[in-house]
Amino acid sequence: MRIVRGDLLALAQTGEFDVIIHGCNCQCVMGRGIALSIKQQFPTAYAADLRTEKGSAAKLGTYSSAKVETNGRTIIIVNAYTQFHWKGSGVKADYDAVHRVMRAIAHDFANSRIGYPKIGAGLGGGDWSVISAIIDTELEGLDHTCVDFTG
Template identity: 35%
Template sequence: MITYVKYGDIFKISGVTSYAHGCNCQGAMGKGIALQFKERYPNMYLEYKKRCKEGKFILGDVFEYNQENVNIFNLATQKSWRTSADIAAIEKSFETMLHLATEQEINKIALPKIGAGLGGLNWVNVKTIIELVASNYPKINLVIVENFKE
């Protein structure tokens, strides 16, 4: 099931301890939601940056990071921060994330509108892909915040 929240902050959604966001494959988290993840989870950022440098985080990949009771899915959706998100990479990484979440019995994940903010894609197109992939995982509740607001 997908719940769309018009305005909000993924980190302030009640009952959520798992998060996802789109990342580039160059090791940069300097703007938008990625910057918030970098600031909240500096050790995650260092591991992400290392993977990028070593070529171990490419389009369509998922880098899962766990810290205490928080689970973060970093989705490789852009080659670099200078390029637009890649719709095929969003689909592949989203499928992998939901598969991993199912294996771990994670039933709720909060995320922004992946690929359609700084990623530059049309949200309607991305939303269609997300809904299609998510339909195969009915036990996972996704909470998608469409616009950031504290």
């Protein structure tokens, strides 16, 4: 895993990535963190989330996506369903769901430059050392980068 500091969305808009992934809950709520920024800047990504069944645990380990045009570039935004809900404290990230969705992404976007934040480790409360190991395993051999947000 390559790690860079910066703003994932800004880097995608300047052409650094073809695909960006962010962790979503299964409640069709993109109300905080990078999900909120994506919802505001790329409403078609939120529309893709809304086309899924709200509150369905069957979404865990799957994704919805939207192709967006920005600055003359096409980016695919992947809403990766890595946690069931956002409420309460503690670990909300589902490590098995991270495995499954990253495996699907590796299959579906194998020839893409992929960028993502620390999925599941912020608001999801997950252990980044565990999650990053999962991502490294599932995306092994692909061009993928974790973007550590600098604020």
